[in-house]
Amino acid sequence: MKIICVGRNYVEHIKELNNSFQTNPIIFTKPDTSILLNNKDFYLPDFSSNIHHEIELIIKISKEGKKIPVKYSYNHYKEVAIGIDFTARDLQDEAKKNGLPWTLSKGFNHSAPISKFNSLNKYDDIQNLNFCLKKNEKIIQKSNSKLMIYKIDFLIHYISKFIHLKVGDIIFTGTPKGVGSIKTGDNLKAYLENEKLLDFNII
DSSP, rough: OOOEEEEEEEHHHHHTTOOOOOOOOOEEEOOOGGGTTTOOOOOTTTOOOOOOEEEEEEEOOSOOBBSGGGGGGGGGGGEEEEOOOOOOOOHHHHHHHOOOOOOHHHSSSTOOOOEEEEEGSSOOGGGEEEEEETTTEEEEEEGGGGGGSSHHHHHHHHHHHSSOTTTTTTOOOOOOOEEOHHHOTEEEEEETTTTEEEEEEEE
């Protein structure tokens, strides 16, 4: 099982971090050891002083494929969930400054809390889903999947040109604006439409 992530897929998020716009999607990965399930507590690591939350829609690959045409991408996923891409922003900023990979800043242990997956049959259109993140009951990230620069079907097509997608692989589709730091004692809740899918504490 692979975790494949998309960076800079919402315009306002690109602007808030003063990043540049790219011609193609930015793709990076997380190891399976980054997964945190069942709303377990997230323990702040001791190697970073600036862990940021990044809420994202995620999909699970249900049919193996490579070089998948966009028009057939919909055949390769049946479920959607909410995930958080925790990022050690201080480590990432240092890596970017030196032209180095983001691996340690994105792939550390339990940096990918994931909710249960819901069937796509529950929703009218995956490219028109509202989702949000609350920190201590205050909404801090809120968006709709229609605002993605690169739509989900295109992402599956693009990624599969380079990486053979297998059943169970997970794709994080990018975060909207509003990213920020977390601290000990915070509570995070994530919603897809009006359903709460994540609810856990920062330790």
